[in-house]
Amino acid sequence: MSRPPAPPRPSGSPLRAAGRPPVRYPAAGPLLGVGRSLLALAQLLTLLFTSDAELFPGGPRCGGGRLLTLWCLGPPGGAPGARRVLAVLGLLLVISGWLPRWTAVLHWYLTFGLTGTMAVADAGDMAARIGTLLLLPLLLGDPRRWIWTGRLRPPVPAWRGAGRAALLLLRVQVLIVYAQAAGSKLLDPLWRDGTALYYWLHSHYWGLAPALRPLLDPVLANGWSVRALTWTVIVLELGIAGCMLAPGRPRRAAVPAAVLLHGGIALCMGLPGFALTMVGLVLLACADIGPLGPRWRPMHIRCNRAAD
Template identity: 40%
Template sequence: MLKRSRTVPLPWAAGYGLARTLLALGTLGTLVFSDATTLFREVATVGRYPLCQGVNSAGAFCQVSEDHYDAMRWACCLVLVVAASGWRPRFTAIPHAYVAFSVFTGIAIPDGGDQITWILTLLIVAVALGDPRRWHWQPAPPPDSPPSNRRNRWALLGVSALTVARIQMSVLYFQSCVAKLPHAEWADGSALYYWINNYDFGAPYWLRPTLESVVDHPVGVAAMTWGPLILELALAAALLMPQRARWMLLPAGVSFHLCIAAVMGLWSFALAMCAGLLLLLTPLGHDPDFTRMLRRTPRPSAVPAEKKDPVEAPVMAGTQP
């Protein structure tokens, strides 16, 4: 009997580590720049946050009295700083996910960024628990020789979790695009005129004159309204595209969310979505090798730079006579 095996890329690379850092920084910004009186307050028809009911009662802020919300807030910030640094992802992934859950379920002003952060950090736990590296910035570890069944199982679990995260992001962009289409303002191309001039989420005063000069023109406002719909639809279909097309979509998607952050001030949302874009558009096991970039090791000019392939681990799939 001849053994037949298949390979999967090792998921423990600096690419997914950068996504972890962005997710942690987004939540960290929410906790650092918002005090307890802003985060935990009465919401009309709902009640006073945190709402310690059902599953939500497991959140960190439900474990302390109101007088200690600030102390717990800074304790969560410490967890997020450690997670963002990339140290020992195997040990910091679960605390990071717990803080993301506590913020999403506990604060009175959550947004879509907090929700996607919680979902992605939970999925990343399945990746990080098998990560043997000290820092998630380090290159992917070499495959075991001979292959280790334990590492192969962790690699398969991690790749499966990242695949679910990619599908989640694809569905998110598809739903975001399709949900806008029934509204007349999005269909006729005028929606961004109202968003730019909105007093709560509109453009800041220093940016308003420039954007108003664009949205006051029919072609300008139509381009600003329909452009995001086209981009969201392309991102939703990214998994069906070749990798070269995904690389071209990555800067477009990141720029799109940074523009939203600059106009509407949704920076934690932008960081969460940029992390999701990295998981969606980069190859599984992508390793940009940040340690080499930081060392600035010069490459010989006579040797062309080659794209680094993801490290793969064999996974036994069955036998064949």
């Protein structure tokens, strides 16, 4: 007696056969690649335009876990130029987007080493250190050769879950940073009455560049315009924090807000590295978290149908 013919196998992947979209890696969109490249670019600019005497007065701070960083390997003070060249080449590799699985480790190592051993690390440096650390579980499961590739094979489910958790933590970090920044301003009477920006931009240390004073001094001399600018800063910070609670496309409204806010800071106060770092973190926080999808149910349905 001949055996009955086997039922036809569904074409394509089991997920498509079950009428579900294929599983995509959480960060397959372009925001991830651009965001991490901006973080690396900020560190690169620091190395290219800041001397060792300014970064490490008295030498790098080496102690504890910092002994394994690039700036503390080998004899103290030995070959600082070679270390700088290696760091620059490593950051250029990160910016290129090649092999994100492995360059993520290199990115965190270089960022941690630089921010941990330099004399004074600002808030942007600390945020970059946390951001590159959270990129590790997100990218270690990324099988792409180039981070700019949109389509890819999904990693194992454990890495997909780790990537989702890392993006959520990045979002929480950005929310806390901007909510705290806006909240501290609201507690300051100068920010509440709208005059704080006037004093900040006329500060000897943080103030406007001499080339911009003829353009912006008339704006800062007007009470209504300076109040509008001061409150615009607070509104933008609150808006970025609020966007972190929104889903999908509404969350991406944080990107132009961050570009406007930090672009103005970089232009007026001369802080391009800080601006690139914060815009990069906002881009990372706005990266898509795709559907992870059920893992075994489509196969289960297919086996049951074959048994019937």
